[in-house]
Amino acid sequence: MEGLWSEELRKTFRSGRTRSVEWRKSQLRAILKMLEDHQNHIFNALLQDLSKHPIEVYRDEIGVVKKSANYSLSNVEKWMAPKKGQIPLLFFPSRGEVLPEPLGVVLILVPWNFPISLALDPVIGAISAGNTIVLKLSELAPACSAFLASTIPLYLDHTAIKVIEGGPDIAEQLLQQRWDKIFFTGSPRVGRIVMSEAAKHLTPVTLELGGKCPAILDSLSDPSDIEVAAKRIAGGKWGPCSGQACIAVDYVLVEHEFASILIESLKKTISRFYGGSLENLKNLSRIVNKHHFDRLRNLFKDPIVAASIVYGGSLDEKNLIIEPTILLNPPLDAEIMTEEIFGPLLPIITLTNIQQSIEFINSKPKPLALYAFTKNETFKKQILTETSSGSVTFNDVMPQFLCDTLPFGGVGQSGFGRYHGKYSFDTFSHEKAVLHRSYFLELEPRYPPWNDFKMEFIRLAYKFDYLGLLLLLLGFQLRRTFTSNHLH
Missing domain, CATH: 3.40.605.10 (Aldehyde Dehydrogenase; Chain A, domain 1)
Structure with a gap:
């Protein structure tokens, strides 16, 4: 080869x-x-x-x-x-x-x-x-x-x-x-x-x-903000290659009281973007091959996981199509919540308080990307200081990948290096x-034979600025001259 x-x-x-x-x-x-x-x-x-x-x-x-x-x-x-x-x-x-x-x-x-x-x-x-x-x-x-x-x-x-x-x-x-x-x-x-x-x-x-890239949805009181968030989550989940992307949203964390609002908004967005049923799907990539199709099907084959489906779940095995699917609170120990999904399945996990999202994310390997929809500047700082991920994007999904002036790369199990x-x-x-030196001004204290003065000079070299050392070296040279003249 x-x-x-x-x-x-x-x-x-x-x-x-x-x-x-x-x-x-x-x-x-x-x-x-x-x-x-x-x-x-x-x-x-x-x-x-x-x-x-x-x-x-x-x-x-x-x-x-x-x-x-x-x-x-x-x-x-x-x-x-x-x-x-x-x-x-x-x-x-x-x-x-x-x-x-x-x-x-x-x-x-x-x-x-x-x-x-x-x-x-x-x-x-x-x-x-x-x-x-x-x-x-x-x-x-x-x-x-x-x-x-x-x-x-x-x-x-x-x-x-x-x-x-x-x-x-x-x-x-x-x-x-x-x-x-x-x-x-x-x-x-x-x-x-x-x-x-x-x-x-x-x-x-x-x-x-890759990894399980989370999206945090903080409480958004303005209905238009929720609509925008749903559009961006849907676009960042099902838009790029039907979720077969390393920076696609893997799951969403939201407080209990906002889950139903988010789900309804996602349903409307899916219908508008991709069609309302398996037969009417459009603008959606297929699953790459039968192996990956079967892998994704097995993620919600378990009856307990299947029971958590609140939207979608239909399959077209012949054309390798899986309908955009939303699951609400699937078991946290199920494979869909422990392995990267890399497909059109979106679990939504509800929390009592959105602050719990920090602990939830930290309980898993570091993701390649973390998305958070919030207007709370204190919460933003908390996310930045208390979690680790390849990147953090606030109030959007995926645009960080297109920015040439920002590094793209992972941390921990999501990879290392950047481009x-x-x-x-x-x-x-x-x-x-590359260091270019001159033949001018030789510092003799760097060479043997060693004596107490050279030890003091080297000690001070790591402690003080160059001007002080020059004065010290000048004193050393004057002392040598004086001693030489005195001996003569």
Whole structure:
């Protein structure tokens, strides 16, 4: 599997070609050109793989990549420039800088749920940083995989960027090789495998995983606020790939007295967005395959869990469609409340007091995203200081993913490392410290033979500023001169 292509990538990287700003910008422009030329092909590929509506495809796939490529094009030259380092006076005369350099040959492993944007967005970061790349596509999105595998070599530098198709066996072979960086988006289970294999070569990894992302709904007295909250929760649960997204809302926490209001508002929103019954569903992606369809069906197969369904629950096994489904207070020890759902099922958990949501969230692994609908500034501060998550978004769902100026990444079991915008550049770069020294002004106390004065000088060097040390050193030199003259 290593083969000639791997050697070609290392040869290309060693040539230094990918380090130039001209190469980086040309590849970013090529990505934009590819998207422009093949927009309809991408629409068709995602229709085949996931039944995604073209508008959803543009919003979540094409538009995301265009935005990211344009942002990097505008900033990459600035990101590449050495940054001045702040050097203590003790090092005078010296100057320091931090020089970003590419890591080398990187492996990017792509998931199936957003097979265009989650392939090309990390590639943009790796290109911007000047790396060569192996892009392993997901076999669970075969039409998108075939499109990228056949099209990328026509636009991007094929001696620096290789596209690999195949299943888990191919991924396993790739992980056994030595890389300068591995970037993986997927499940925590596979993330553990990636990390374990990377450790054999001490390869740095970025893991973009998932988890049970909660949404807290505080008491909203204004009916229009509740309506907006319901729209944003519905859009962030069922809108992106029918809930098959790592930052989709996994469950909602709300006080008992507001649960019925929320459920009614969600029902109206679902009907308006996606249709009122299984037969009339629209604008909703299908479940990726039979395996995942059966997994989701089994989550509410138990009669006790099924009894908690207050809306939806219908299935179309032939077309792999599951109706948007709301459950009210399913058993907390049921799998639907212990494992990431990754589908169109939304449990609503009621609390006596919304403050209990903090303890509830902290009882589970740290989520990739936490959403909270509240106008209470004190409660906002409490959420920020007393919970841990990859990100927190107040009064909306998912827009944080689209913001290039904010880092995107997890914490704990939801992953580690970050990307988007400059953070992508940093993820695929090494910040090399460079110190330039002068031959002028030698500090003799740093060298043996040792004596009491040198001990005192070194002790004070870590305690006082440079001017005081200069005065001390001047005194030392005057004392030596005086002693030498006195002896003569």
